[in-house]
Amino acid sequence: MPTSEARLRWPHRPPVFAPLLAGLYGLLPRLALLAASAGLIVFALGFAGDGWQWPDLADPLVSALRLPRVLSALLVGAALAAAGAALQALFRNPLADPGLIGTASGAALAVVAVMALGLVSIGLPTAAFIGALLSTWLLLGLSRLLGGGEISLLLLGLVLGSLAAAATGMLLFLSDDLTLRSAMSWLSGQLGSSTGAPLAWAAPFALAGIALLLAMGRELDCLLLGEDEARSLGVPVERVRLWTAIGAALAVGAAVSVAGIIGFIGMMVPNACALLLGGGRRRLIWVSSLAGALFLLLMDTLARGIAYPVNLPVGLLAGFIGPLCFFWLFRLRARRLA
């Protein structure tokens, strides 16, 4: 019998799919343009009123700094949120997040290792993908081998993540290379850092990953019912697991190679979206990717302006908001048990 103690509650509300989607589609391009054309204050004003204008692409500040940063925010946010929504179904756990279960740490370790070897450009997202895939696959294998339910999965992921983080720290410590020193700030989750992979190299990985996860939507919904149920519905379970892990690794690897580890986006965004439109992965993965892009763009614009002229890493900001969301999900569960 399923034990209610070990179960975490999935957030859910009846669907308001169409209006939410229309809102996201309407907001995204406008906010992106605004963020590219202005700093925080103008951003806020421009969003409130109608006094905004197209970004001046001839301005080097816009074309060289802001626009790439805005595009990175969109890509990284979409990739992390889509991966989170898919991983939660893969592990049947609403708290699964690429940052919490070690996927991102595995990617970061691989990136640092490749940096230490002096390989860059395409090498970074490729290494990040391989690192993320290995850590996801290892976690999947270990959790099936050891069993023990959803909380122990998080613990296992935490342990794997810590292991990867320790190895990353060791690599950084042993290295006297300046590139690796500067990797520290990239690692804490920063958009627009010059250490990370160039956006153009990472984008194909992220987009391929998101597309793959979108394609797995219905299969993941079936997998949520349980392995036997999914198989009885004709779902090739092992293949779906592998493709989902590959898709999530592509997306998370690309995000990490660009912006380091930004935690909690993959947990917060899908769960918040599930509250609005129900947790079916077929819809949730792509609504989450839109909402994740929007969310990270807002967070990064905030991080950019909040301590001006200092550029706060957006990963730090996410690190403060994320745990609050985590507590909220735990409270949902506590309320049910009461």
Added chain:
Amino acid sequence: MNAAAIPAMPAFLLRQLGLQAGTRALLEGIDAQLPLGRFTAIVGPNGAGKSSLLKLLAGLQAPSQGQVLLHGLPLAAMPLAERARQLGWLGQFAAADLPLSLHDYVLLGLRPTLGSFGQASAPDLARVASALQQFDLLGAQQRRWGQLSGGERQRAGLARLLVQDAPLWLLDEPTNHLDLKHQALLFRRLRAEVAQGRTIVAVLHDLPQAARWADHVLLLGEGRLLAQGAPADCLSAAELSRAYQWPVRLWPDAAGHWQLAVGEVA
């Protein structure tokens, strides 16, 4: 046409079927025929291997020995997608919580028809609505899975099977969590499905209900097939007592209802 006059073809043919779990034999040397277009009940005490046998029939587990033939062909060789169109399986334990509404859940019954990517058409959605209505679930369709009662989840599972619309249903204790009214409605429903040509195999705990509603019975005990055939023939006091290792007697009363007497032994 009188269905009873035609000898029932086997849907499933089991040949020397065995299942090992480590060194323990869960099932051993099962030779059986499950008739097509009939209601077969699998009965027996706890741990007799009923659910394991049902999983073997569904192809969810591979037998350690012997084979399962479906319509004369080895089940193991049947592609997964085709199996999902032929066999609907409803397990014993529904998930305690899912991030899905009842409607989303029943909708997944369309997976074998739609594949991974197909879009549900208007007739598909009408089928879902009709299945929800037939199992008295229309009012609850937007509720989240975690808020449903055990009985509602059980009925949701049956509605999902109805949407999946496979010609063979494999049900593991389908009366679990159902109250008396919904049990009676379920058995009537299953008989109606059989009358329309569906083949049903169900693991049942309740012997009088199995005897009353099933056409064919497999009696299991300790992983072996002790008897098979019409309920009146194979649920004799001797066989039942052997299976349950306890004095058990089952007989039809004057009104045709089956009565059960469980003896006391010193």
